[in-house]
Amino acid sequence: MMFLITLCVLVYAGAMLFILLYSLAQAHLLYRFRRYLRQDKKPVPPAPEVWPMVTVQLPVYNEKYVVERLLETVAALDYPTEKLEIQVLDDSDDETSALIEQKLQQYPQLSFKYIRRPDRSGYKAGALKYGLELAKGKFIAIFDADFVPAPSFLKETIPYFANRKTGMVQTRWTHLNRDYSILTKLQALALDAHFYVEQVGRNSLHAFINFNGTAGVWRKATILDAGNWQYDTLTEDLDLSYRAQLRGWDFTYLPDVASPAELPPVMSALKSQQFRWTKGGAESAVKHLATVLRSGVPLQAKYHALAHLLNSSVYVAVLLASLASVPLVWAQVNGLLPYVVFEVGKWMLLSFVVISLVYFQANALQTNSLVGRVLSFIVYYPLFLSVSMGLALHNALAVLEGWSGRKSAFIRTPKFNLEARQHPWQKNMYLSLKVPFTTYLEGLLGLLFLGVAAWSIARGEYAFLLLHMMLATGYLLVFYHSFQSYRKA
Structure with a gap:
């Protein structure tokens, strides 16, 4: 006993x-x-003299309820049309595809590229990798189907790539339906802690931060240098983030640039999201912890990587x-x-x-x-x-x-x-x-x-x-x- x-x-x-x-x-x-809140904000980099070519990737799989809103929002991005390519990476097997094709007819002036793969191998990571091979842009912006980026999104993020070491710029998620129910309010509380305290804190320490899978922009060369999108984990975003930073690329987090999205309003939907995030986080820990601990990054960064990967x-x-x-x-x-x-x-x-x-x-x-x-x-x-x-x-x-x-x-x-x-x-x-x-x-x-x-x-x-x-x-x-x-x- x-x-x-x-x-x-x-x-x-x-x-x-x-x-x-x-x-x-x-x-x-x-x-x-808290130190960040007390400091003067760093000046926003000036707009480039010539805006670079940008490819916006929209990975879509059976999103009949939100895909039209997504296309409307991305079509409204304030960016030179000749420098903007929009890839609709559609893996759907339901009526979503018909909705997309019908909606795209409303935007003949924009460079929408409707892309369907032969199969859905690799899921979201596979779709992003497939689209990357066809992308014309030097920079790759990614939005999940439930996001509603502001028209100014690209003009607020692209200037930060003036630093040639910057490989990725992430913006802060906000919540379209924060007040829908108690459940959405609780989720907002959790996500706000990540997008304010954790992301800002890690970025200010020059520790590892993560691309959050959406509402961010990558330098295309960074993705390729880090080994491209891989799908041996359920969190392809976290996986690529660590590979890129281990290669020496810097990430920039912009807490003042808001990217609204939808919170799961019911428990079963929340659980499917939580399962993917938690299992994928564990898979990424197995994949990267030993490499991080053996790397030459400072001890402080290793400690925060340990907490991050094991959270x-x-x-x-x-x-x-x-x-x-x-x-x-x-x-x-x-x-x-x-x-x-x-x-x-x-x-x-x-x-x-x-x-x-x-x-x-x-x-x-x-x-x-x-x-x-x-x-x-x-x-x-x-x-x-x-x-x-x-x-x-x-x-x-x-x-x-x-x-x-x-x-x-x-x-x-x-x-x-x-x-x-x-x-x-x-x-x-x-x-x-x-x-x-x-x-x-x-x-x-x-x-x-x-x-x-x-x-x-x-x-x-x-x-x-x-x-x-x-x-x-x-x-x-x-x-x-x-x-x-x-x-x-």
Whole structure:
């Protein structure tokens, strides 16, 4: 019995230590971001005397709800038409293709190139690589189907390539449907922390940052020099980013250039996105961690690369710590565990304070009112943290698949464009009909932690009560919203 209890202590301590070390990296990024806010903004480079040739790539696969909006938006880009090529990389096998061909007839004055591959090998990365071989542009701008870039996008980004070492320029995502629901508000909170604190902090440190898959511009020579698009991971953007920076190319992040996009409005769509991001992150870690650690980049950059590539692994740590905490409560109630273990564990919880500050900072940028900032954070952050914990099983399984090398298809995130549609999201034809088995496990875990919390109250043991209540809330919410978000036949 004591062996099992000791094992649970070691698992819990190891998981919490991993989270603490990750949070220290976050604390450093927060410090660097605060410094950025206090500094004078760097001057915007002047426009080039002659605008270079740019190819805009639009990878599309079954996007009937948003593709027309995408084409309208890109057609409105303010850039010399003779220097602009727009590739519509269409892999669709539904009515999206007909919609595209019909829409393109409205823009005879623009250089739209409608491109269909013989097959969909390599998914998005394969489409981008195929288009790159045909691209005339010296620079390659990429937009996913749900993005709505401003007309000034190219004129705001291309001047930064005056520095010949600059290989990629990334802009900040904003959210078309931030206020659609509680779920979209929570996603916005998470993404804002990445696009403000993390990306700005890493870029200011000259550490590795990543192209976010869309709303960015590449120097074509950088892509080719780094080995072109590859599709051995689900995050081809993160993979190419590390290969390019390891080759010595600089990346520039522009937090003041906003690129609006759609947030997944339902849990099943969010989960498909989360699975791809977390598994792909783990695959990229397997692919690049050893190379980064052996490289000649500064130690500080290596530490942040370690935290960056392993950030999806936090879900594994959360899952292990939460499961290990259940027998630890039983051991404490029965006097089998010295209380000093819990005292040490409390210091580990400092990591959550640090991470809370990161999200508070991102949330604070959305309003000028101090009272509004605090109230918004008090309302949404505990719920965000609970739902994040409730996604731990789903995302941890994705990470474990990535670590193990198990391959899976690139599953696109369904798009909705709810603001422009007259029918409800339940009718979206891209939603899955089948409820995954893991959804039922999430419901069982929610009941487990709710039962443990009730038992702890009955026994007067409160060491893990808050954690277990948040876990119960998170898993039950994820279960409920997952179950009701799958399309009914």
